[in-house]
Amino acid sequence: MIASRRTFLKTAALSGASLVIGIKGTRLVNAASQAAGTAFQPSSWIRIDPDGLVSLTIGRTEMGQGVRTSLAMLLAEELEADWTRIKLVQAKPSPGSDLGTGGSDSIRSGWKTLRQAGAAAREMLISAAAARWKVDRETCTASHGKVVHASSGRTLGYGELVNDAARLPVPEKPPLKAREKFNIIGRRTARIDGRDIVTGRARYGIDTKIPGMLYASLERPAWNGAKLKKMDEDGARAVNGVRSIVKLPGGGVAIVASNTWAAIKGRAALSVEWDAAAPNEAFDSDAHVKRLEAASRETGFITRKEDAPPDTGPVTKTIEAIYHYPFYAHAPVETMNCVADVRENRCTIWAPTQAPERLQRLVGELLGIPRENVEVNVTLVGGGFGRRLGVDYAVEAAAISRAAKAPVQLLWSRADDMKHGHFQAASAHYLSAGFDANNKPVAWKHTKAGSYHNISPLDPEDQRNIEWYQGWSWGCYDVPYAFPAVQTAYVAVDLPVKHGPWRAVFAPSSVFAREGFVDEVAQSLGADPLTFRLDMLKGADVIKAGDATIDRRRLRRVLQTVRQKSGWGEKLEKGRGRGVACNAYFGYTYIAYVVDVSVDQEQHVRVDRVVAAVDCGLVVNPVGVEQQMESGIIWGISSVLGGEITFKGGSAQQNSFADFAVARMRDVPPIEVHIIGADAAEPFGMGEPPVPPIVPAITNAIFAATGKRIRRLPVRPEMLAG
Amino acid sequence: MAKTEVTINGTRHSVEADDDTPLLWILRDTLGLTGTKFGCGVGVCGACSVLENGEAVRSCQVPCSDLAGRTFVTIEGLSPDASHPCQKGWLEEEVVQCGFCQPGMIITACGLLKSKPNPTDADIDAAMSESVCRCGTYPRMRKAIRRAAEVMRSKGNP
Numbered sequence: 094m095i096a097s098r099r100t101f102l103k104t105a106a107l108s109g110a111s112l113v114i115g116i117k118g119t120r121l122v123n124a125a126s127q128a129a130g131t132a133f134q135p136s137s138w139i140r141i142d143p144d145g146l147v148s149l150t151i152g153r154t155e156m157g158q159g160v161r162t163s164l165a166m167l168l169a170e171e172l173e174a175d176w177t178r179i180k181l182v183q184a185k186p187s188p189g190s191d192l193g194t195g196g197s198d199s200i201r202s203g204w205k206t207l208r209q210a211g212a213a214a215r216e217m218l219i220s221a222a223a224a225r226w227k228v229d230r231e232t233c234t235a236s237h238g239k240v241v242h243a244s245s246g247r248t249l250g251y252g253e254l255v256n257d258a259a260r261l262p263v264p265e266k267p268p269l270k271a272r273e274k275f276n277i278i279g280r281r282t283a284r285i286d287g288r289d290i291v292t293g294r295a296r297y298g299i300d301t302k303i304p305g306m307l308y309a310s311l312e313r314p315a316w317n318g319a320k321l322k323k324m325d326e327d328g329a330r331a332v333n334g335v336r337s338i339v340k341l342p343g344g345g346v347a348i349v350a351s352n353t354w355a356a357i358k359g360r361a362a363l364s365v366e367w368d369a370a371a372p373n374e375a376f377d378s379d380a381h382v383k384r385l386e387a388a389s390r391e392t393g394f395i396t397r398k399e400d401a402p403p404d405t406g407p408v409t410k411t412i413e414a415i416y417h418y419p420f421y422a423h424a425p426v427e428t429m430n431c432v433a434d435v436r437e438n439r440c441t442i443w444a445p446t447q448a449p450e451r452l453q454r455l456v457g458e459l460l461g462i463p464r465e466n467v468e469v470n471v472t473l474v475g476g477g478f479g480r481r482l483g484v485d486y487a488v489e490a491a492a493i494s495r496a497a498k499a500p501v502q503l504l505w506s507r508a509d510d511m512k513h514g515h516f517q518a519a520s521a522h523y524l525s526a527g528f529d530a531n532n533k534p535v536a537w538k539h540t541k542a543g544s545y546h547n548i549s550p551l552d553p554e555d556q557r558n559i560e561w562y563q564g565w566s567w568g569c570y571d572v573p574y575a576f577p578a579v580q581t582a583y584v585a586v587d588l589p590v591k592h593g594p595w596r597a598v599f600a601p602s603s604v605f606a607r608e609g610f611v612d613e614v615a616q617s618l619g620a621d622p623l624t625f626r627l628d629m630l631k632g633a634d635v636i637k638a639g640d641a642t643i644d645r646r647r648l649r650r651v652l653q654t655v656r657q658k659s660g661w662g663e664k665l666e667k668g669r670g671r672g673v674a675c676n677a678y679f680g681y682t683y684i685a686y687v688v689d690v691s692v693d694q695e696q697h698v699r700v701d702r703v704v705a706a707v708d709c710g711l712v713v714n715p716v717g718v719e720q721q722m723e724s725g726i727i728w729g730i731s732s733v734l735g736g737e738i739t740f741k742g743g744s745a746q747q748n749s750f751a752d753f754a755v756a757r758m759r760d761v762p763p764i765e766v767h768i769i770g771a772d773a774a775e776p777f778g779m780g781e782p783p784v785p786p787i788v789p790a791i792t793n794a795i796f797a798a799t800g801k802r803i804r805r806l807p808v809r810p811e812m813l814a815g
Numbered sequence: 816m817a818k819t820e821v822t823i824n825g826t827r828h829s830v831e832a833d834d835d836t837p838l839l840w841i842l843r844d845t846l847g848l849t850g851t852k853f854g855c856g857v858g859v860c861g862a863c864s865v866l867e868n869g870e871a872v873r874s875c876q877v878p879c880s881d882l883a884g885r886t887f888v889t890i891e892g893l894s895p896d897a898s899h900p901c902q903k904g905w906l907e908e909e910v911v912q913c914g915f916c917q918p919g920m921i922i923t924a925c926g927l928l929k930s931k932p933n934p935t936d937a938d939i940d941a942a943m944s945e946s947v948c949r950c951g952t953y954p955r956m957r958k959a960i961r962r963a964a965e966v967m968r969s970k971g972n973p
Contacts, residue, residue: 156913291921292890299853354833354837
């Protein structure tokens with residue numbers, strides 16, 4: 094077993110063998126200068142060993158967004174490290190740590206702290222070398238893991254300097270490199286885990302094996318809150334390899350076995366009957382959609398209101414529409430899984446999770462032990478997309494391990510994963526636009542009816558201010574267009590099934606509705622939809638909407654880029670159409686798409702081409718930006734043309750990729766990505782921003798091809814017939 | 816429950832498992848070869864693909880009772896050092912995101928290139944569209960396969 098971080102830091106400090114700098118928030122601490130016995134537990138640290146190896150703890154979960162590579166790049170740049178001699182260590186939760194991964198925040202938050210840590214270590218190593226050589230430290234430079242004294246031609250490797258450097262104080266404000274001196278940031282950089290992945294050596298949560306581990310499969314209640322009515326265990330007990338059958342407090346029944354197949358077979362042989370849901374408890378998505386639609390017509394909580402200036406003419410014509418967004422599953426290819434080892438008052442967890450602290454807290458609460466007694470090992474994640482911010486599968490695994498008195502791996506089947514997700518919740522959007530007597534659009538209204546996430550407790554009512562409500566309606570209150578009058582609102586509708594963050598969280602539904610309806614406004618004016626958007630982005634260059642600051646110049650620039658690169662305005666043959674949409678993700682990352690589609694005689698839609706422009710500020714790794722653009726675009730193709738989740742009798746109806754379809758290679762068109770604005774001073778996130786505007790760009794293209802306005806997803810041939 | 820002889824990555828193993836145990840779980844749980852992934856268990860996602868006589872097969876659909884005397888290659892057996900043209904193509908085209916489906920995808924690509932050393936884009940799409948990548952690495956996989964095909968043709972060996 095690997096020594097705990099605390100033990101390690103103490104050992105490192107006492108031996109003085111390595112240079113260890115802890116990062117706690119924005120504070121940097123030299124581990125060697127810590128008084129013995131102080132509880133120094135930084136969530137992240139860098140360490141340079143006498144052999145020159147640089148270790149970096151990564152406080153974020155790698156789930157495909159390339160964060161292990163890009164964060165290492167930030168550190169290596171300032172440290173002037175040898176890129177081939179960097180080792181990554183995954184951070185574990187500790188008091189005060191903040192390891193959650195979501196909201197496309199990793200690069201934005203790591204930009205300052207990691208560079209500072211790297212720069213501090215570099216300065217200490219330079220000082221150590223200058224002292225050894227008895228030269229002015231200004232005459233020394235660092236490069237590729239060495240300090241160089243150019244005039245005398247002497248060099249010392251970092252490893253040779255760590256012992257001396259560890260005795261120096263950590264500089265408080267080490268100088269950061271000017272961007273024209275960057276060697277690593279901005280360079281195309283291969284994924285640090287790439288070789289491990291293509292050789293099958295990379296270890297995900299599901300690949301965890303520990304001595305004595307048993308395997309579990311869990312039969313869950315058919316609907317939320319259902320009670321076990323009848324169970325016959327005989328069939329399951331007869332299965333070779335089944336060790337025990339465990340009833341969980343939440344109502345599930347787990348089969349614990351000596352191997353995965355025995356657990357799966359045992360579960361299949363188990364005969365269980367659940368109490369039928371009472372009609373008022375049996376959630377039905379069709380009925381829910383009707384409730385959402387009615388709610389979207391209510392006034393709701395006003396999240397933004399701007400009255401038209403006095404010289405604006407009165408509204409003489411109004412158009413309105415309701416847009417619907419369905420339930421979706423995250424459907425990562427690695428299903429939910431967790432290894433838990435509960436022993437007396439301790440628990441060790443290995444989990445593919447985006448929320449290690451939440452996991453630690455909830456497992457601690459379940460077992461009635463202090464959270465510090467729950468050690469959480471974060472593994473590589475086979476697709477996160479927000480699903481693994483929920484930690485239900487880890488709490489289940491801990492409950493099973495406690496009952497089975499053995500380390501247990503719980504593995505969800507594909508059907509479990511489809512039916513028991515923390516789904517993207519359905520929502521309905523009422524939109525209206527008012528025009529004055531000259532047919533000028535003068536008023537915009539967007540009311541979102543959605544549901545508060547129920548994977549974590551809600552804030553008390555007295556804390557629910559306007560920012561709180563804006564927080565549930567990204568893409569709605571931050572409409573970037575210059576309508577003289579704007580009103581946005583939010584209406585909450587109860588939703589009993591589990592739902593939570595999905596890739597880009599609240600934005601995809603709002604942006605689908607907003608960008609679809611902006612197209613309808615342009616259509617009603619007979620205006621070109623791209624030119625109309627540019628016209629509506631005139632006026633103030635920078636606007637504030639809640640906590641978002643939107644720079645319309647950046648949004649105009651991505652729109653102008655796709656107009657030019659796509660050949661916008663060309664006449665297309667019958668059955669083909671071209672659509673546009675754009676979005677400013679919190680005013681951070683700006684994206685515009687032009688999409689070409691064709692619709693065949695059976696009304697099947699095919700995406701033929703996507704031209705994209707992205708401004709995510711300074712680019713850390715161009716490969717990562719391109720990958721996330723492609724990924725978000727393909728995610729959107731799945732949303733428009735793939736599956737949805739529906740509920741009957743309280744249960745999700747879908748079971749696998751056969752009935753919840755996601756995009757396959759044949760569905761993917763040529764994608765052209767133009768990165769602009771990379772001369773900016775700081776970087777922004779890329780995991781989520783590509784998702785919201787792609788769906789309306791596709792549905793607007795379908796309108797251009799067919800004249801059918803798409804206000805419901807996913808798009809089915811029957812919606813386009815006639 | 817019976818003993819069965821099966822060859823994996825050139826090594827003969829005598830495995831004991833229930834007749835209906837899928838090869839997938841023998842690889843993962845019995846032999847510790849976790850590079851082959853579980854994604855659906857019902858043959859619709861391709862994450863568990865392995866090679867038999869150069870063809871990709873879904874290990875979740877091969878029961879233990881059918882294993883006797885057969886020979887399979889898993890992602891771990893493709894090369895010890897990522898030197899197989901498909902693995903190299905994958906690295907050179909910067910394909911991977913989360914990476915979970917990628918062993919199955921690489922194996923599927925190997926199967927395609929064995930039967931069609933000079934695949935058209937339609938051949939690539941047809942073979943690869945039986946598998947799921949939720950991250951959307953498809954455009955890069957296409958390029959990686961074309962690159963691998965070229966290398967394999969110029970070397971004259973599949």
